[in-house]
Amino acid sequence: MVKTILDAFCVKSGILCRRCEEKLEKGQVTELDLKVIQKIVELEKQNPVLEDVTYHRAIEADDMMAVLVDKKDMPKLLGGGAKVVRELAETFGKRVKLISYGGDDRDFLEDLFSPLSILTINTVWIPDGSTETKVILTGRQPRKMPVDLDKVRKIAQELKGMTLRVEFEWF
Ligand SMILES: [Zn+2]
Structure with missing residues (x-):
């Protein structure tokens, strides 16, 4: 089983x-x-x-x-x-x-954001001493998001205590 x-x-x-x-x-x-x-x-x-x-x-x-x-x-x-x-x-x-x-945090975030692909992940220090995790996704933000960012944030918070900040970057 x-x-x-x-x-x-x-x-x-x-x-x-x-x-x-x-x-x-x-x-x-x-x-x-x-x-x-x-x-x-x-x-x-x-x-x-x-x-x-x-x-x-x-x-x-x-x-x-x-x-x-x-x-x-x-x-x-x-x-x-x-x-x-x-x-x-x-x-x-x-x-x-x-x-x-x-896996590590990157593995976790890749699964969470799939099928969107992650360009980089950075830790952002907040003045109060806490940290946020900045996830930069590759490309333009799709008009119809395949992943609901609010729910993804909620899951990351609950599972890993991670506060996510999400951005898109395209060249
Ligand atoms: Zn039992």
Whole structure:
């Protein structure tokens, strides 16, 4: 089964043991995670490669849902025309953004902004001592954005505590 911090038995039965219940109470895993994990388990029947995937987290920002899996497992979810991603999107009624876990900040931001491409990433120091991450995207800002910047900002804040500033640059 897809690797998670919950017991396989508990995920499959939907009845959590004391240990798994505690993880939920402590917020190490959420109700949303449980639902996403259960959906992935269901998809394993048609797609056994998912059994090797290590799942980390899912978070929502309005109608967007970010799903974090191990970096090495990304191709398993994106293979076959990203059918798994589409199935998750359909089940949860949200746009699903697959994000690799365990990479550096650049990897994270590239997944988050995909299909837009990143030119550079800089750290901006704010007078109050905090920092912002300035992401410069290549090209002109498309009239119809394939990525909702507000939601992307929200996800970056929640997952990495990163405050994003986004700009476009073209030559
Ligand atoms: Zn359990």
